[in-house]
Amino acid sequence: MASPDITSIEVLRSQLAKAIQLEHATIPPYLTALYSIRPGANTDATQILRVIVVEEMLHLTISANLLNAIGGKPDLTVKGFVPSYPATLPDGETDFTVGVGPLSPETLKAFLKIERPAMAPAGKSRHVVRKSDDHSTHLCTLPEDATLRYYSIGEFYAAIRDAIVYLDQQAKAKGETIFTGDPKRQVTSEYYYSGGGKLWPIVDPASAAKAIDLVIQQGEGKTQAIFGDSGEIAHYYRFLQLDKNRYYQQGDSPENPTGPALTTDWSAVWPIATNLKLAALPAGSELYDAAVAFNSAYRQFLALLTRAYNGEPQVLLDAVPRMFEFRNLIQQLICNPLPGGNGNAAPTYEI
Amino acid sequence: MSPFVKNPNRPDLAALQSDSDYDAIVVGSGISGAIIANELAQAGKRVLIVEAAPETDRTYEGYTEYLNHFYGQSAKDNQSPFPINPNAATPRGSELRKLDPLETNSSSYIVQSGPYVSDTVYTRVFGGTSIHWEAKTPRMLPQDFKTQTVFGQGRDWPIGYEDIETDYETAEREMGVSADVEDQKYLDLKFRDSYVFPMRGLPPSWLDEQVAQGIDNSQVELYGERYALKVRPFPQARNGIPNPAYDGGKGFEPTSAVASHQIDIGGRCQGNTNCVPICPVQAKYHSGKTLAKAFETGRVDLLSQAVASKVIIDDASGRVTGIETKVYHHVSSPAYKTVTLRARLYVIAANAIETPRLLLASGLRSKSGLVGRNLMDHAYLLNWALMPQICGTTRGTSCTSGIVDLRGGSFRRSQAAFAVDIHNDGWGWATGSPSTDLVELVDDGNKFGRDLRNAIIDRVSRQLLLAFMIEVMPSESNRVTVDPTYKDPLDNMRPVVSFAVPEYSMRGAAYARQFAKTLFARLGAEDHTHYDPSNYGFIAYQGDPYEIRGGNHLAGTHIMGSDPSTSVVDADQRSWDHDNLYLVGAGSMPTIGTANVSLTMAAIAYRSARKIIATLNH
Numbered sequence: 015m016a017s018p019d020i021t022s023i024e025v026l027r028s029q030l031a032k033a034i035q036l037e038h039a040t041i042p043p044y045l046t047a048l049y050s051i052r053p054g055a056n057t058d059a060t061q062i063l064r065v066i067v068v069e070e071m072l073h074l075t076i077s078a079n080l081l082n083a084i085g086g087k088p089d090l091t092v093k094g095f096v097p098s099y100p101a102t103l104p105d106g107e108t109d110f111t112v113g114v115g116p117l118s119p120e121t122l123k124a125f126l127k128i129e130r131p132a133m134a135p136a137g138k139s140r141h142v143v144r145k146s147d148d149h150s151t152h153l154c155t156l157p158e159d160a161t162l163r164y165y166s167i168g169e170f171y172a173a174i175r176d177a178i179v180y181l182d183q184q185a186k187a188k189g190e191t192i193f194t195g196d197p198k199r200q201v202t203s204e205y206y207y208s209g210g211g212k213l214w215p216i217v218d219p220a221s222a223a224k225a226i227d228l229v230i231q232q233g234e235g236k237t238q239a240i241f242g243d244s245g246e247i248a249h250y251y252r253f254l255q256l257d258k259n260r261y262y263q264q265g266d267s268p269e270n271p272t273g274p275a276l277t278t279d280w281s282a283v284w285p286i287a288t289n290l291k292l293a294a295l296p297a298g299s300e301l302y303d304a305a306v307a308f309n310s311a312y313r314q315f316l317a318l319l320t321r322a323y324n325g326e327p328q329v330l331l332d333a334v335p336r337m338f339e340f341r342n343l344i345q346q347l348i349c350n351p352l353p354g355g356n357g358n359a360a361p362t363y364e365i
Numbered sequence: 366m367s368p369f370v371k372n373p374n375r376p377d378l379a380a381l382q383s384d385s386d387y388d389a390i391v392v393g394s395g396i397s398g399a400i401i402a403n404e405l406a407q408a409g410k411r412v413l414i415v416e417a418a419p420e421t422d423r424t425y426e427g428y429t430e431y432l433n434h435f436y437g438q439s440a441k442d443n444q445s446p447f448p449i450n451p452n453a454a455t456p457r458g459s460e461l462r463k464l465d466p467l468e469t470n471s472s473s474y475i476v477q478s479g480p481y482v483s484d485t486v487y488t489r490v491f492g493g494t495s496i497h498w499e500a501k502t503p504r505m506l507p508q509d510f511k512t513q514t515v516f517g518q519g520r521d522w523p524i525g526y527e528d529i530e531t532d533y534e535t536a537e538r539e540m541g542v543s544a545d546v547e548d549q550k551y552l553d554l555k556f557r558d559s560y561v562f563p564m565r566g567l568p569p570s571w572l573d574e575q576v577a578q579g580i581d582n583s584q585v586e587l588y589g590e591r592y593a594l595k596v597r598p599f600p601q602a603r604n605g606i607p608n609p610a611y612d613g614g615k616g617f618e619p620t621s622a623v624a625s626h627q628i629d630i631g632g633r634c635q636g637n638t639n640c641v642p643i644c645p646v647q648a649k650y651h652s653g654k655t656l657a658k659a660f661e662t663g664r665v666d667l668l669s670q671a672v673a674s675k676v677i678i679d680d681a682s683g684r685v686t687g688i689e690t691k692v693y694h695h696v697s698s699p700a701y702k703t704v705t706l707r708a709r710l711y712v713i714a715a716n717a718i719e720t721p722r723l724l725l726a727s728g729l730r731s732k733s734g735l736v737g738r739n740l741m742d743h744a745y746l747l748n749w750a751l752m753p754q755i756c757g758t759t760r761g762t763s764c765t766s767g768i769v770d771l772r773g774g775s776f777r778r779s780q781a782a783f784a785v786d787i788h789n790d791g792w793g794w795a796t797g798s799p800s801t802d803l804v805e806l807v808d809d810g811n812k813f814g815r816d817l818r819n820a821i822i823d824r825v826s827r828q829l830l831l832a833f834m835i836e837v838m839p840s841e842s843n844r845v846t847v848d849p850t851y852k853d854p855l856d857n858m859r860p861v862v863s864f865a866v867p868e869y870s871m872r873g874a875a876y877a878r879q880f881a882k883t884l885f886a887r888l889g890a891e892d893h894t895h896y897d898p899s900n901y902g903f904i905a906y907q908g909d910p911y912e913i914r915g916g917n918h919l920a921g922t923h924i925m926g927s928d929p930s931t932s933v934v935d936a937d938q939r940s941w942d943h944d945n946l947y948l949v950g951a952g953s954m955p956t957i958g959t960a961n962v963s964l965t966m967a968a969i970a971y972r973s974a975r976k977i978i979a980t981l982n983h
Contacts, residue, residue, distance in 0.1 A: 054436075057429055065629045204565075204606050247627050261626035274625050335636070 019141075020177035023192055025157045027086040029174055030077060034088055036153045036167070037074040037229070039097050040128055041067060042363045043112050045337075046286070047125075049344045050116040050360075055282030059117060062252050069249065071334070073229045075201050075213060078323035080225055083216040084178075085194040088323040090316040096365040097151030099289045103128060104142065104154050104163045104170075114363060115288035118280060122256055129233050129250035132166035140169040168230060175226045182219050193217055201327040206334065240266060284348040286360040294352070301350060301359045308343040308361045311336070316365065372625075373660040373667040374420065375413070378692060378704050381668065387413045387708035388981050390688055392673045392723070395493025396963055397949045397970040398714035399652035400539065403659035404974035410981055412665045413706060414656075415690055417453035417715075418490045420669035423653065425624035431496070431643055439800075441793075443497060443642045443917070447490050450696045451854045453672055458484035458915075463901040469861075475718065476851045476861040482901040483864050485742050485915025487716050488642075491669065494716065494917065495651040495963070497642045499763055500602040502542050502964040503784070504533050506773045507553045509958030512838070516777040518869060519838035520955040523927040523936040529968045534560065536967035537600075540650040541619055543567050543634075544600030551597065552773040563617040564605040566598050567634060570761035570789045572829065573598075575752060579888040580768065585880065588776045596787070598766045602650035602964075603634040620654045622647035638790045640763040668692070668706070673715070674857050676727040677705065678943060685711045685946045691855045699854035710945045710977060714970075717741075717919035717952035718845055722860040724923070724948070725847045731923075731933045731942050737846055739839035739924045741957050743916030744781075744866050746833040746874045747795040748881035750890035751824075758828045761789040771880075772959040781836045781873025784959040785880075788830035792893075794914075799825050829890055833877040836959050837870045839921050866913050871906045874913065918962045920951035937976035938969060949973050 020026050048063035078088040089095070100111035105127050112124045134140045141162050154170040156162040164170040182192045193216075200215040216222050231242040233249050240251045240262050247262055254268070255261050261273030287294075292309075295302040318333040347359040375381050388410035391398045402412045421427040435446035444457050454474035464470055464479045477483075488494045507526035512519040534557070543564035546556050569577075577596035584591050604619040611617040622631035631647035640649055647654075659665040668690070675689035688711060693701040713720045721737035730736050768785040776782075792798035799821060806812045806820045837843075843865065847858035866874075878894075885892045896903060896912040904911045926932025929941035938953045940946040949970055951962040 054433060057426075061628045061630065065627070068629070204609065246629075252627075255626075263626070338635075 019156055019173045020181070023084060023181055026084060026174070026177050026181060026192070027081060029157060029177070030081040030084070030086060031088070032153070032155070033171070033174065034074060034077040034081065034090065035095055035097075036170070037070060037077050038090065038095070039101055039151075039153055040112070041070050041074070042096070042099065042114050042361070043121075044070060044125070045340065046114045046344070046361060047117040047121055049341055050284050050286050050348060052282045052284060056117075056278055058276035059256055059278050062256060063117070066249050066252060067337075069232050072206065072213070073232065074319075075206055075323070075330070076225045076229055079200050079213065079216045080174075080222060082195045082199040082323065083222060084192045088320065090320045090323070091313075094151070095316070096312075096363055097153065099363060101151040101153055104166055105130065105132065109152075109163070113289045114360060116283045116286045116360075118283065122253060125253050126250065126257070128167070129248070129253060130166075131168065131248075131250060133168050133172070134165040138165075140165050140173065167233070171226050171230055175223055178222050179219050191218075193222075196325070199323070199325050199327075201322060201330060205322070205327045205330040240268060285357040286348045287352060287357045288360075290352075290360045290362050292362050292364055295359070296353060299353075301347065301352070304343070304346045304350075305359065305362050308340070308347065309364055311339055311343055312361075312363065313365050315340075373414075373665055375666045375668055378702060381413075381706065382704045385707045387411050387706075389413075389710045389712055389977065390415060390706055390708040391712045391714055392688065393417075393493060393714035393716065393719070393950075394491055394652060394656060394667075395714060395716065395950070396495050396540075396652045396655075396967050398493070398712070399495075399655040399659065400536075400967055400970040401712050401714065401947075401949060401974050401977065402665050403655050404971065405978060405981075406659045406662040406664040408978045410664065410978065412659070413708065414665060414667045415671045415673055415688065415706065416491055416667060416669045417672045418450065418669065419696065420491050420667060422491050422496070423623075423656075423667075425622060425626075425628060427491075428622075428647065428653075431490075432645055435639070435643055441639070441642070444486060444488060446643045447488055447497070448696070450489065452670070452693045452696060452699060452701075453489045454853060454859075455489045456486045458486060461901045463899060463903065471851050471859075474853070474859060476848070476859055478861050478863045481864050481866050481904065481913070483742060483862065483915040484902060485917050485919060487718065487917065487919060489719075492651050492653045492656070495653075498649075498651075498917075498963060499641045499961070500540075500644075500649045500963075501764065501786075501961045502537065502540060502544075502600045502602045503549075503769070503960045504554060504600075505958045505960040505965050507555070508773050508777075509956055509960070512777065512956050512958075516775075518777060520924070520926070522955050523925060523932075529965075529972065530557065532968035532971040533964065535971050536964055538563055538617075539655060540602035540964070540967060541604055541617075542600050542602050542964075543605030544598065548598050549600060551769060559613070561608045561610045562600065563611050564607050564619065567601055567603060567605045567762065567765060569596075569598055570765045570787075571757035572752075572761070572789055573766040573787055575754065575756045576787055576829065576888065577766075580884060583887060585771075585883070587771070587774065587876070588779060590775060592770050592774060594768055594770050596766050597769055599764065599786075601762070601765075603640070603644075603762065604632055604648040605634060620650075623653045623657045634762060636761050638759050638761065638763060670694070670696075671704075672855055672857060673713075673723055674703070674726065674855070676711070676713070676724060676729060676946070678727075678729065683943050685943050691857070693855060701855055709981060710947070712947045712949055712973075712977070714949045716950055717922045718860045718862070720948055720950060720952050721845045721922040722847055722858070725845070726858045729942070731940070733930055733933055733941070735841070735924055735931070735933050737922050738841045738844045739921040739955075740843040740845055740862065740864060740919070741837045741839055741921040741954075742864075743918045743957065743959075743961075744835040744837050744870045744874065745914040745916050746835060746877050746911060747914060748831045748833065748878065748885070748892075748894045749792045749795045750829050750831075750885045750888075750892045750894070752827045752829050753889045753891075755823070755826045756829065758789065758791045758826050763790050764788055764832075769959075779872065780876055781838075781870045782959050783833045783835045783873055783877055785877075786832040786834065788832055790830075791825055791828040792830050794832065795830055795894075798828060829885075829888070831881055831884065833874070833881070834916060834959055834961075835870050835873045835877060836957065838867060839924065839955060840865075840867055843867075845922055866904060871904065871911070874911050875906060875909065878909070878911065918951070918957060920954045920957045920962050923948040923952040924955050925953040926955065936972075938973040939976065947973055947977060
């Protein structure tokens with residue numbers, strides 16, 4: 015199928031760079047919500063958030079593999095790669111924002127929106143026109159035209175999938191291929207695996223489509239099914255378990271999970287400020303220094319990932335344990351109140 | 366993917382008692398019991414597992430309770446996560462004291478009748494000691510199977526290395542072993558040509574590398590032979606990087622944590638330093654992973670809080686006709702109901718203390734008279750020192766590498782072999798560090814504030830603990846017995862242990878101490894080892910002090926052999942006296958060499974499972 019949005023390999027590369035940005039953009043909100051839980055409390059919510067963060071890392075790596083496969087160069091260190099939170103994401107006809115804050119019923123609603131299965135209704139355009147009326151980072155935009163957004167994250171990926179097929183067919187007609195990347199740059203399962211997902215080298219349209227399907231299935235679910243092909247629960251339904259206070263098991267309908275019960279104590283969470291910025295912290299204070307230290311560690315983490323995605327996959331083995339360091343650094347912030355009684359401090363992710 | 370665990374409970378005691386359609390009853394849910402139950406279930410057989418402990422920890426929530434309990438304990442000893450349960454008590458090292466000559470101490474669950482007091486433990490929870498084990502999985506050496514023939518020491522096995530090599534491979538798959546074959550080919554250890562372990566070797570710790578710099582390429586001479594030394598990684602049943610070459614290129618999928626809902630944790634070891642007593646993420650194998658598969662078949666039921674109290678024998682045929690079992694209602698109450706459970710065949714897999722305890726309490730000493738005798742455990746000698754440089758101690762898993770070059774050799778004619786563990790968790794085992802360091806730095810060093818913090822970091826991160834795991838050969842006078850004087854709240858007789866560290870092992874210990882001093886000198890490390898005469902493990906040998914610690918590698922009490930008059934079970938772990946009774950576990954092992962016992966125990970469980978299935982099909 016011709017893809018009217020993505021008409022050249024250059025545009026495809028830039029859209030895949032946006033996909034990498036998108037996959038990463040969910041990590042700071044999820045990670046902060048995870049660490050905002052007080053130690054020992056809310057083990058169910060902790061597990062659910064932890065799995066999802068780990069799988070977002072997997073999706074990030076898959077997006078990098080896709081870009082590498084077609085001769086691109088992932089760069090997680092470019093200015094603006096980490097959005098200024100709150101960031102804007104599409105959700106059907108309207109946008110919504112996702113911010114960095116404590117785990118709460120409101121945060122959960124935003125997380126559900128991120129992962130909600132949503133494709134444009136049949137016969138309707140996968141694009142939505144919206145004026146850019148603010149300065150926040152808009153994710154899932156169309157190439158070039160910033161006033162056009164995709165209907166949903168699902169549509170954003172569907173356009174990429176179509177373009178890969180279309181552009182490779184065009185290339186084949188000329189005896190070429192768009193899969194010109196060095197296979198050595200592919201990150202495989204040796205270097206990263208989570209409980210529910212594997213990495214494989216992306217070398218052709220089939221392996222690329224499989225990769226995109228995995229990202230969509232783990233996120234939104236397979237055509238709105240709770241469990242993916244590998245029997246794994248989609249992120250949307252993982253989060254929904256926190257709303258429904260019960261786990262899903264095989265055979266359940268979305269409305270009615272029948273697994274073990276779970277509870278969330280929304281008060282057993284540090285009262286951290288939402289979308290805190292360095293500017294709100296007194297310069298030279300210990301909190302300010304701790305926030306700077308975290309941002310610096312996070313910047314180094316992104317630099318390590320960039321190396322891992324540029325021909326040194328073994329670096330990923332060293333990068334992932336840095337997530338433990340984040341926990342310690344974040345805890346220094348979130349356990350301490352802000353001056354003026356506006357809740358506790360939080361990581362600012364100003365990279 | 367995390368295995369889902371079904372609810373296998375059978376709380377209906379009356380119905381259970383009249384259910385005579387079980388192919389097998391397995392007593393114990395540790396590694397041996399789990400493997401046998403799962404193998405039988407996969408072959409279509411119906412199994413009842415009888416477990417002395419509550420089953421709450423079968424679930425992720427129960428496991429998390431252990432973790433929270435562990436985090437909250439000030440003394441993090443090897444039983445600290447596990448709650449006190451008087452009805453199925455667990456031995457605890459913290460309860461021990463030195464004995465006067467001829468004294469018996471019955472204040473701890475294992476009655477210590479001396480002369481040596483062993484702090485060896487096992488854990489009576491669902492999953493047995495596999496929840497607490499360290500997960501080192503070296504194979505035994507081929508020479509370990511015939512020590513009597515080759516060295517004139519111990520006993521020969523009725524089977525050889527080549528007879529269980531395939532079962533070793535199966536056990537390594539089930540337990541998910543991480544290792545590289547090239548690191549494990551030493552002495553006479555050999556592997557099938559194309560064999561690779563399921564997962565790649567875990568990375569050595571920084572401490573390992575620092576020790577290796579001082580040790581590699583050095584040599585020692587022993588009884589006229591030279592042995593080259595090298596720091597080598599241990600194979601471990603902890604999830605690492607799957608080896609794509611495994612199983613002819615099919616690869617391997619690690620088994621992560623067991624839960625009743627998807628948690629996807631434990632796919633890979635995170636390097637936490639508390640493998641013992643409990644892995645926080647279940648990257649370490651425990652038998653619950655095998656049991657989850659067994660329960661999934663729907664053919665395996667579980668009766669928990671059920672302490673087997675008597676094996677009932679038909680006097681005419683010698684066959685087992687039932688297992689009398691005491692089912693208690695709550696850990697805090699000794700109230701119980703007695704039921705008799707029946708099946709075609711019976712498997713006792715309750716560990717090398719509890720299995721002979723049950724048999725002896727049932728009046729079954731075997732024609733050989735050897736039930737409970739030949740009790741073995743590795744004798745541990747600890748040596749500790751401060752490295753000249755910061756070595757990052759407390760980083761990495763409990764132990765990643767060691768020195769294994771003296772596991773075998775002609776010197777075994779005269780003295781015990783040993784393997785040396787380089788401990789990544791500092792001096793804790795030897796001295797109670799880091800809390801003892803804190804007390805010393807405050808009380809004796811007058812440190813406080815930032816100075817104190819820095820002093821603790823400097824002290825702990827230079828700590829080197831070498832644990833020498835010394836082989837102990839079978840000796841009939843080392844034994845488990847029972848005595849009606851000593852009973853538990855359910856009126857079951859408690860185990861009484863009499864043990865002396867054999868001279869052969871003490872010769873190994875004496876050499877180990879000299880060896881440690883030599884290593885410390887090579888490393889420029891300051892030896893802090895001292896053995897306290899008031900400690901229960903203190904032994905004076907040839908005028909020198911030693912402290913021998915238990916290794917929790919209990920074995921030998923229903924020893925395997927080819928002659929019913931000199932052994933309790935045959936090479937398939939079938940009782941010579943009762944042909945529908947199998948006694949499985951390390952208790953069957955005639956020798957333990959210098960290998961942690963679990964892998965070999967698992968391998969022989971596969972062998973027994975094949976025999977049991979064939980017998981049931983016959």
